[in-house]
Amino acid sequence: MKIALLGYGKMGKTIEKLALEKGHAIVFKSTSESSEGNFNDAEVAIEFSSPEAAVSNISKALDAGIPVVSGTTGWLEKYGEMVKLCEKRNGSFITASNFSVGVNLFFSINEYAAKLMAPWKDYNVSVEEIHHLQKKDAPSGTAITIAEGILKHSDKKDWKLNTSEENSLNITAKREEDVKGTHIVSFDSSIDTISLKHEAHSREGFALGAILAAEYLKDKKGIFTMKDVLGIED
Known part of the structure; x- marks a missing residue:
């Protein structure tokens, strides 16, 4: 080719x-x-x-x-x-x-998890992404795709960067030295936390x-x- x-x-x-x-x-x-x-x-x-x-x-x-x-x-x-x-x-x-093949599998796993968790209103879902210092856009496109998958099965209206609004899905974006890409989805309640994580080791x-x-x-x-x-x- x-x-x-x-x-x-x-x-x-x-x-x-x-x-x-x-x-x-x-x-x-x-x-x-x-x-x-x-x-x-x-x-x-x-x-x-x-x-x-x-x-x-x-x-x-x-x-x-x-x-x-x-x-x-x-x-x-x-x-x-x-x-x-x-x-x-x-x-x-x-x-x-x-x-990434792994990330695209993660997208589907995330959507299934969001659907499974939807009836359990005690859990608040959020997304965190971490990338290298040179990455220009925030949040990452990957984090947005993850958020869109969650919103399909959520009462939240939209996603926002660094928000505490109850009706919006919070995405936290961090920039650190030499991070290839880490994405974490967390379902938090007062009793426990369920987390899904994808971490890239190389490009x-x-x-x-x-x-x-x-x-x-x-x-x-x-x-x-x-x-x-x-x-x-x-």
Whole structure:
């Protein structure tokens, strides 16, 4: 599979390393300042850039008829526009707040737990996320996805960052040195606490999931999710 890397930071370099180990070829790579290779040779694009560059990168791929996998977070207010463009171009597109296989299993476990806990009103649910100091957006896209899964089965109206409002789901975001990504869901009562935790040990889990998504997306048309890639049923 011939891959274009739109964004060549730490994640892009990890994807490159693992993709080459799996026998794929990197035919194009770009940063905000430079590019290398021939974009039109790509069979699929993997996009990990910045919130400011994501829409432009995704549009570039869709306009060129190249399937695109996007792992950038912090731009989803424009998601509807990208869906319309994908449909207009008869293209293929996957975006996810997190491509790690473990995290996507965690999403489903979290939704099931939220459904199971819904009748037990003595438990208050909250989400905590911890990331490295360089992460720009807060809360993380992963934490938002977790919160949205909980809200499907909750009386709470919405999620908010660092809130004590009773009707809102509190997300706490912390930034610490060299943390790859930790997410904790807690159900607290006066009697006990039930916690679910996912802790990433390296970027390789995110990179491998993005490559799996690219392998899935190649030669397909439409808009897909990681549930499609992993065969997870709702």
